[in-house]
Amino acid sequence: MTADLPTSGGGRPSLAQVAALSGVSAKTASRALSGEGYVAARTRRRVHEAADRLGYRPNGVARDLRRGARASTLVGLISGDLANPFYSRLASGLERELRMNGLQLITASTEENPEWERQLTDTLLERRVRALVIASTMARHDHLAGERIHGIPFVFVDRPPAGLSADAVLLDNRAGARQAARHLVAAGHRRIGVVGDLSRLFTHRDRIAGFTEAVEAAGITDWADHLLEDAHDVAAAERAVRHLLGRTPAPTALFTLNNRITTGALRALRGHAAPPALIGFDELDLGDLLGVSVVTHDPEEMGRWAARLLLDQLFGDACESARHVVLSTRLLIRDSSERPPPHGIGG
Amino acid sequence: MTADLPTSGGGRPSLAQVAALSGVSAKTASRALSGEGYVAARTRRRVHEAADRLGYRPNGVARDLRRGARASTLVGLISGDLANPFYSRLASGLERELRMNGLQLITASTEENPEWERQLTDTLLERRVRALVIASTMARHDHLAGERIHGIPFVFVDRPPAGLSADAVLLDNRAGARQAARHLVAAGHRRIGVVGDLSRLFTHRDRIAGFTEAVEAAGITDWADHLLEDAHDVAAAERAVRHLLGRTPAPTALFTLNNRITTGALRALRGHAAPPALIGFDELDLGDLLGVSVVTHDPEEMGRWAARLLLDQLFGDACESARHVVLSTRLLIRDSSERPPPHGIGG
DNA sequence: ATGAAAGCGCTAACAT
């Protein structure tokens, strides 16, 4: 029934084949399909019929090549781990905002491996993405300096660029951590266990800095005795918390520096007779039901901001300076932080 | 200091420019940079120097065009909403497995809008992705039939293809729901409230089917009186549950058909004097700590399976038949389901 | 309203 058409053979039909089948030139077929320029109604119809018959689909790769890199609609996102709700919500906010402007998101996970990040960045750049959003795990970003010259917009999220001037959307980690620490100190805690992620990460160090400011202002100098770093997953965090609580004297309060660590801490604390007070950085999915006090913020909002900065670089007035947007956090007190130290003030 | 090089002007340097600067032909420059074929050590060095000086980066778009669609390393994922942990974990499992095979993931969210899905599918196909993984929100997929002929591998996830034969990775929704319903029935519940997502979705209907089998086998015929559908977000689910519990007689148990709905139910139940028994479909992030009984499964595993099917279509023996992998679920009993109906059996 | 020619940046095929 169906005649053998030029498509058989695996390769896709090209515009030239559509043109041949409808008896017009390639350019006319192109016009008929894209709707640009003048094409006779009858011709247009014939071309569309031919295209349908062949299962024609324009080749975006060829189009991009011809039109030049500035025409690409692909925006790359490089982040640590899509399975982490922080990143996935960031990606969601970013994607939505981009789509409303005709851009598409392509994501890649580094799993906090600097080498992979470098490699993925290269791949995306070679693929001529229109712009790049990066939650970087690298210590420096000099290698990207050359790209800016070629007009590729960058936006750093969650972690700032180092050795490179570029737009960024960051959290006010320091103020958030300070506020949390102050709250615990005000409740009389003097031994506050702190569990953090990879110590080389900016967010970790920034949060530690805020914490330090608050506790040192309260005259606590031995805080580092209760600090455990490099707990990168839930299981490691759970172990770290158990270890901290097994010491003598044990901390009377806990500050967990991100969502995974807080989750690990909650597991470690389950069934504990006299659990320490707890505040976690990042909101948890069911944090309200569990009564977990947190330093909260909105990852999707961060994604939307990243999109805005990026769109402004692409389409807005070419403002040269690198803008840093700092999103504030909010201390949300629920039950978990309201357990006073066992022996009262100074205990 | 730095001389004006051919790059100035915004456009990126091309291979030809690198070749010109190093005094060789384009092909030699290509060989030197890609490492294929024979190039004199001295020449290679000269070419690399020129490339570095110009900030050259190979144009992947041109390379893809030249090498043909089959050389692309991009795999598209179309899903409902990246912010939903189910999808983001699926994406994570998929991405990891793909990367290990030199492929890259490009994601797009439909927000359960069939029209957007169609549009996004077209865009990705035009971009000549190597393969497509789809958690489809559409009722039929005839429009993709033509693509298969052109050799584009498809893998459907979570929801099966309709009107098209293609690989798929699915959950055993029916068995999972049946098991949950049986458990509640065995505990003496006769009025079980069910809250579901969009009623047109396959997963919803499959889960309802399983539930129905179990309750009808127990002689319960009025189950539909306690069914509320189309609760697509947490807030809608919370309202639905409140509404269900406000009726007289109220259900003594609740079966929530996905993670968002379970979350909404938990919010509605907070502080409730005599909460109904509860089982939710999908694991929750802190479900163990909250004691929520669930029908559990592993979204990342689903992603990995999708990758495997896809890789097999790409590189394995061309097995023609459409394979359907069905992943089983597990009923995880925690506290929330162990509240007997108030008035004993038959209550 | 339509067409011919050129070229985007790269590489396969065929020289030398």
Added chain:
DNA sequence: ATGTTAGCGCTTTCAT
């Protein structure tokens, strides 16, 4: 070991 030619599929430019 290196160069030449051609062409991937499209669109831009300039005819007609």
